[in-house]
Amino acid sequence: MWPPRTRQARRSASGQPADGRAAVPAVSATPAAPLGADGEPLFELPAELAIDTDVARRVIGEFMRGQLRQSGFERVVLGLSGGIDSGLVAYLVAEAVGTEHLLCVLLPYRTSSPASQADAEEVVRRLGCTSELRDISPMVDGFFGPDGGDASAMRRGNFAARQRMAVLYDRSVTWGGLVVGTGNKTESLIGYTTIFGDSACAFNPIGDLYKSQVRQLAAAIGVPETIIRKAPSADLWPGQTDEAEAGIRYPELDRLLYWRIDKRRSPDDLAGMGFDPAVVERVDRLVAGAEFKRQVPPIAKLGPRTAGVDYLYPRRRPGSTRG
Amino acid sequence: MTPLRIALAQIAPQLGLLDENLATHHGLIERARDEGAGLVVFPELGLTGYQLQDLAGEVAMRLDDPRLARLAGAARGLSAVVSFVEESGDHRLFIAAALIEDGEIRHVHRKVHPPTYGLFDERRFFAAGDALRAVPSRLGVGVGLAVCEDFWHLPVPQLLALDGAQILINVSSSPGRDLAATHEVGLGTASSWWTLMRAYAQLTTSFVVFCNRVGVDESISFWGGSEVVSPTGETLFQAPLYDEGLFTVDVNLGDVRRERIALPLLRDERPELQLRELARIVAERAGLSQPARDSTAEPGAEPGLDVAPEDAPSPPIGFRAAR
Numbered sequence: 014m015w016p017p018r019t020r021q022a023r024r025s026a027s028g029q030p031a032d033g034r035a036a037v038p039a040v041s042a043t044p045a046a047p048l049g050a051d052g053e054p055l056f057e058l059p060a061e062l063a064i065d066t067d068v069a070r071r072v073i074g075e076f077m078r079g080q081l082r083q084s085g086f087e088r089v090v091l092g093l094s095g096g097i098d099s100g101l102v103a104y105l106v107a108e109a110v111g112t113e114h115l116l117c118v119l120l121p122y123r124t125s126s127p128a129s130q131a132d133a134e135e136v137v138r139r140l141g142c143t144s145e146l147r148d149i150s151p152m153v154d155g156f157f158g159p160d161g162g163d164a165s166a167m168r169r170g171n172f173a174a175r176q177r178m179a180v181l182y183d184r185s186v187t188w189g190g191l192v193v194g195t196g197n198k199t200e201s202l203i204g205y206t207t208i209f210g211d212s213a214c215a216f217n218p219i220g221d222l223y224k225s226q227v228r229q230l231a232a233a234i235g236v237p238e239t240i241i242r243k244a245p246s247a248d249l250w251p252g253q254t255d256e257a258e259a260g261i262r263y264p265e266l267d268r269l270l271y272w273r274i275d276k277r278r279s280p281d282d283l284a285g286m287g288f289d290p291a292v293v294e295r296v297d298r299l300v301a302g303a304e305f306k307r308q309v310p311p312i313a314k315l316g317p318r319t320a321g322v323d324y325l326y327p328r329r330r331p332g333s334t335r336g
Numbered sequence: 337m338t339p340l341r342i343a344l345a346q347i348a349p350q351l352g353l354l355d356e357n358l359a360t361h362h363g364l365i366e367r368a369r370d371e372g373a374g375l376v377v378f379p380e381l382g383l384t385g386y387q388l389q390d391l392a393g394e395v396a397m398r399l400d401d402p403r404l405a406r407l408a409g410a411a412r413g414l415s416a417v418v419s420f421v422e423e424s425g426d427h428r429l430f431i432a433a434a435l436i437e438d439g440e441i442r443h444v445h446r447k448v449h450p451p452t453y454g455l456f457d458e459r460r461f462f463a464a465g466d467a468l469r470a471v472p473s474r475l476g477v478g479v480g481l482a483v484c485e486d487f488w489h490l491p492v493p494q495l496l497a498l499d500g501a502q503i504l505i506n507v508s509s510s511p512g513r514d515l516a517a518t519h520e521v522g523l524g525t526a527s528s529w530w531t532l533m534r535a536y537a538q539l540t541t542s543f544v545v546f547c548n549r550v551g552v553d554e555s556i557s558f559w560g561g562s563e564v565v566s567p568t569g570e571t572l573f574q575a576p577l578y579d580e581g582l583f584t585v586d587v588n589l590g591d592v593r594r595e596r597i598a599l600p601l602l603r604d605e606r607p608e609l610q611l612r613e614l615a616r617i618v619a620e621r622a623g624l625s626q627p628a629r630d631s632t633a634e635p636g637a638e639p640g641l642d643v644a645p646e647d648a649p650s651p652p653i654g655f656r657a658a659r
Contacts, residue, residue, distance in 0.1 A: 065522020
């Protein structure tokens with residue numbers, strides 16, 4: 014017999030239920046944030062975003078094993094940047110299907126931070142997985158020219174992300190594995206991704222986890238502390254950070270998105286909770302403007318049955334396993 | 337009354353693979369019999385998998401299908417509840433659960449509440465059943481079958497108990513979601529379901545048997561946690577979350593008699609009162625009652641809604657608001 018665990022319901026700082034409609038604390042506490050080696054919290058964890066990491070690891074493990082089995086693959090290819098998202102996914106894949114089935118590809122550009130590469134190498138060393146280094150500078154510079162021409166940072170960044178995708182899908186063939194996605198829910202919602210670049214994958218185990226939840230899971234599974242602590246960055250130029258670019262900190266952004274989207278609260282409700290209405294409006298615009306990145310492109314409906322409209326089959330179904 | 341050993345087949349059906357799932361059922365029916373079980377319960381759509389979409393018509397079986405006859409034939413010396421896509425004579429597709437005993441299909445329940453909201457899309461592919469019946473069984477007690485969402489509607493367990501069921505059996509494919517750390521076992525879905533099961537067992541003074549699947553279809557993970565609850569509302573057994581297995585639990589069917597005499601809730605139900613009030617409510621909601629008859633309604637209230645809105649919308653065409 015399996016004894017169900019019981020747990021005292023956690024209360025937020027204000028003493029109200031964390032899910033109460035009218036009882037949301039303006040400033041959230043961090044009751045569950047794990048501590049680092051120095052005794053300080055590794056990160057700020059808003060109370061309402063705390064998840065049961067054991068359950069999450071179990072669900073994600075079953076999900077990935079199912080995806081692989083149903084498509085006839087045993088191996089996984091992962092683009093490892095040295096950041097927390099891909100680092101966490103590397104650990105999750107290793108836990109779910111075994112380190113020997115994981116290929117980590119390090120894909121730096123010449124302006125990428127050496128510290129990122131060192132962090133990625135540390136993940137590879139700790140997991141003991143197969144890895145390879147593919148410098149994408151010749152691919153990117155071959156197109157824009159060595160000085161980048163007059164291309165904006167956004168163009169160069171998007172192009173670099175798509176070169177990484179191209180390498181991963183090529184290695185998918187030679188390694189015989191599926192490309193695993195590493196995008197999180199926060200960046201997907203606000204559109205901080207490159208369509209057909211870093212968002213391209215066969216399946217994504219962490220796409221329904223906010224950045225704060227990625228951090229919580231990373232701490233639970235043992236991702237190195239330096240990776241959890243450092244400022245998230247797309248690493249397109251030295252000193253770039255997500256939070257500086259977005260103009261909002263992740264704990265606040267995650268809370269805003271959680272109440273607005275998962276809990277269906279109105280902008281007025283959020284204002285009542287203490288969110289800046291101007292920020293809520295800006296984030297709403299980002300989310301709406303990125304809808305196209307999250308969906309399969311629409312096909313003009315002409316025939317009797319059209320994929321995604323009235324031809325609806327599971328991705329993985331009888332006959333879908335590779336031969 | 338002799339003790340009954342119940343076997344919960346908490347399996348992970350393979351999506352769309354009817355033959356493989358049939359083989360699993362045959363194997364587990366045999367194993368349950370070897371282990372002395374008098375009743376073995378399989379989850380919702382255990383023979384086909386859940387997320388079928390357009391596969392539904394391809395895996396559907398009529399009740400005269402020889403594969404069902406063979407399965408019923410395998411259930412000798414014990415009762416089994418199995419679930420599949422049933423195609424009726426007029427080619428409607430139902431999510432069905434069947435009680436099979438000693439070579440016969442003793443009873444078929446067609447899911448009466450196929451959910452179509454949130455992550456569910458069942459009415460797009462399936463028809464809703466129109467009947468709820470408790471049936472006698474070789475176990476010597478009445479059996480009431482329900483499928484998943486059927487138990488999210490209060491009348492279902494009550495009607496089955498009033499119709500003579502002493503064991504309420506719910507077979508499910510419940511997708512796990514909401515991993516907030518505040519929940520009993522880190523999974524909101526599990527807490528909700530277990531709460532319902534305990535309440536139904538106590539209120540109907542019946543055994544409740546809940547068999548939920550595990551495994552993954554597409555994005556959705558099913559959480560298991562199958563259980564058996566006694567007529568006192570006590571959880572006698574709870575299967576682990578996410579683990580596949582055949583779990584057995586012994587119950588004493590005499591508990592029903594003792595509890596129903598000690599706590600005569602079912603005796604004191606007032607079905608004739610419900611019938612009268614329901615007839616009134618149905619008429620009012622349809623706008624068919626005479627205005628004067630709805631003595632509790634405020635002036636200007638919509639039919640069936642006793643409270644008048646602050647800014648009264650115009651009533652639907654053909655409806656008369658009470659004055």
